[in-house]
Every structure is written in structure tokens, then in C-alpha cells.
Amino acid sequence: MLKKMGEAVARVARKVNETVESGSDTLELHLEGNFLHRLPSEVSALQHLKAIDLSRNQFQDFPEQLTSLPALETINLEENEIVDVPVEKLAAMPALRSINLRFNPLNAEVRVIAPPLIKFDMLMSPEGARAPLP
Numbered sequence: 001m002l003k004k005m006g007e008a009v010a011r012v013a014r015k016v017n018e019t020v021e022s023g024s025d026t027l028e029l030h031l032e033g034n035f036l037h038r039l040p041s042e043v044s045a046l047q048h049l050k051a052i053d054l055s056r057n058q059f060q061d062f063p064e065q066l067t068s069l070p071a072l073e074t075i076n077l078e079e080n081e082i083v084d085v086p087v088e089k090l091a092a093m094p095a096l097r098s099i100n101l102r103f104n105p106l107n108a109e110v111r112v113i114a115p116p117l118i119k120f121d122m123l124m125s126p127e128g129a130r131a132p133l134p
Contacts (some may be wrong), residue, residue, distance in 0.1 A: 014100070026104045032056050041064045048070065055079050055100070062086055067093060075099045078123075085110045091117045099123070103131040 028051040029043075036057040043049075044065045051074040052066065059080040066075060067089040074095060082104040090096060098121040106124060114122055 002093055027051065029053070035087060039065060041065070050074065050095075052076070064089065069093075073097045077101055077104065081105065081130045083107050083110075085114065087114045090118070096120045103129060112119050 008126070011086060014041050027049070029046065029049060030053045032053045033056040036054065037059055038061070039054075043052075043063075045047075045115055046069060048071050050071055052072065053076040054063065055076045055078040057080055059077060059082055062077070062082055062085050064086055066072060070093075072093065075096070075098070078100045082101065083103065089109060090099065101125045102123050102125045104125075108127070111124065111127065
């Protein structure tokens with residue numbers, strides 16, 4: 001298990017570094033299924049990033065550096081362990097159009113507070129829903 005995690009972290013670091021070093025206006029970053037529980041700080045440099053897929057990882061906390069990415073339109077955090085979400089920071093994101101939080105154990109406060117504050121699509125599973133088996 002530890003070897004798999006090490007390989008996943010190395011793969012993610014390479015992908016993020018290649019993206020940052022290329023200097024291109026990368027539009028998407030796919031880091032799904034990599035046992036991640038936090039993002040590398042280099043992600044904050046991706047100011048032109050439009051979409052990020054962090055589904056099927058091990059995030060317990062919402063990766064808040066995403067809220068500083070001005071061009072970000074789509075965030076996929078499906079199938080993680082996130083309980084709380086910075087709703088106010090997400091609501092202030094100028095380009096955000098969609099966030100997928102299905103199959104996360106979101107607290108009741110997020111479920112109640114988020115809908116009236118947000119201007120984008122926020123996908124959530126019914127409370128207590130479990131992800132389908134692979």
C-alpha cells in the first residue's frame with residue numbers, strides 16, 4: 001500500500017510540475033484516483049486552469065488553494081472524505097460553474113448554507129449515500 005501511495009505521489013508531482021513548467025495555458029488537470037489527501041503547492045501557480053479532476057482520492061479537507069484560481073470553472077471532488085466546504089470562498093470565485101461533491105460525507109451545514117449562496121451547480125449525493133462499488 002505504501003509503495004502504491006509513493007508511486008501515486010510521484011506521478012502527481014510529475015504531472016503538476018510538467019504543467020507548471022510548460023508555461024502553457026493548461027486548461028485541465030486530471031489527478032483522479034491517486035490516493036491524494038492534499039494538493040502540492042505548485043497548483044496555485046496554475047492561474048489559467050479551467051478544470052480539475054480530484055475524484056476518487058482521500059481528501060478529508062477541501063483543497064482551499066483551488067479558491068485562488070481565477071479561471072477555474074469546474075472542480076470534481078467526487079468520492080473523497082470531505083465534510084466541510086468553504087462555501088463563501090467558492091461563492092466568490094468569478095468563473096466557477098460546477099463543483100461535484102457527490103459521495104462525500106458533507107455536514108448538514110454545507111447542505112443548508114450552500115444552495116442560497118452559490119451561483120453555480122453544486123452536485124451532492126443524498127445524505128448517507130455511498131459510492132457504487134467498482
